[in-house]
Amino acid sequence: MTQYRGLDKPRGQGYFLFWKAVFVGIMLCTVAFFWYASSSVEYIWRWNRVPQYFWVAEKTDVRAEVSGDVVSVETTAEGATRITVKGDDGSETYTVPPAGKVLISGGDYIYSGDPVGRYEVSKPGILLEGLWITLEVSMLAIIIGIVLGVVTGLARISVNPALRWLAITYIEIIRGSPLLVQVFLWYFVVGTLLNALFEKVGLSAIPPLWYGVMALAIFTGAYVAEIVRAGIQSVHRGQMEAARSLGMSYAQSMRKVILPQAFRRIMPPLAGQFISLVKDSSLLGVIAVRELTKATREVVTTSLQPFELWIVCALLYLVLTFTLSLCVQYLERRAVR
């Protein structure tokens, strides 16, 4: 089999086999290096400790708070068990959830602090919660960013000076400062002002998550605006002329003729922008949004397993960004026209 791509001399089968082997060799060497280096500092890999940060399953006891006789053990309609204990100062009732186990039976005498039932709590761990926050923040920022970007992109090419200059000012300011600084500005400046105002009129403060979403959305909107502008300007001007010559208005021509063609072209750069956004959301840890990176940092300090957890953290980001690029690829293929 030869894969002749023109321009250069045809390559033989040995050429491809050899260089594929080189690729595999390089990958193996990298892994081997890390393994060797970590064993030389006597790092003990404990991958088995990672799953508990994804899903928590712990046993909880229901304990009696009075001493006395168990006067009744009855099962409710939902399957839970109600245990009533009659003590010296009156009776108390404890409930064991349906899946729980009852440890006493009617007529037993129990002391205060004795377990009367035991059940398992099963809930998402801190890493999964962090992943969810990252996903939530990114999706919100992407949606707001698209709307903001399209509006700004259109304003950027408008003949109206107010619209055009507003768009240019917005784009240049946002692109000219680091995202981390913008996150601080949103939280410590805008956030402080807004929350103070809200307090004055008796409203509750906006949680930090929303300042994070706004920082990301407005940051992304500026880049999306430039992508949208380039996309619109890449559509041949004959398309606009043809649409206008049929009597369609500027807005109609934009909506029905120019934007559909532009969107097909800006799909790949847009995907790149959104992948950056997912990764940039890791900065929100600094304003107490417990997204994936912040969650990982917290887990690392308690577990002392930094190698495994940071590798897992990176892989989780990879899963998010890879899924996103698959979605965009799918959309791109559907919008081939």
Add this chain to the structure above:
Amino acid sequence: MTIISARNVNKYFYVPEELHALRDVSLDVAPGEVVVIIGPSGSGKSTFLRCLNRLEYADSGEILIEGRDILDPKCEINEVRAEVGMVFQSFNLFPHLSVLENVALAQMTVRKRSRAESEKKGMELLTKVGIADKHAVYPDQLSGGQQQRVAIARSLAMDPKIMLFDEPTSALDPEMVGEVLDVMRNLAREGMTMVVVTHEMGFAREVADRVVFMDHGAILEIATPKDLFTTGATHDRTKLFLSQIL
């Protein structure tokens, strides 16, 4: 009675360099008349044609389309354009829409017809230009001649009173030219008012009521095709041009 009346139209371009593109161009067109504009490249023929539906805004002069002054800023230009069809050298079909959607789009957005009505009308026109069997394909799957016929159908779908043709056959393979000219010939026969910029002298001779010769942004000569091609042009520049291309 004129349907197009252009008086002393001037147009300047400043990019890439200052150019007096139209010099006091005046032309009247009667309803049902076919006017063919010829001339060397850069003579301003296309610019003049594009001024007639304000794709280029003339700098001075007066242009009346069905009595409406299109250079008046208060003119509802979209209403005028709906009555003036335009066919481009490079077709400019909408590549993201199927052939039938191309023909139906403006009917729905401008004429506010229903989709069913627009598609019915679209199919009639596609049949008329001989391309009904391709209604579901996309423009890039058609030959140049087929695309240009769809473009003509797209313009006709608006029921225009005037059709402007900007070198409709210049981008076509020689064997495709005939099919487009046939459609235009039929249109002229049905009494459509047409202004055609072209290098097809055969078409001009056969179909035109009047032939306009332009050079350096000015009209040098307006004559019937018989006078121009048989009896001979009066102007030396016209004679030279015709001798070079005939």
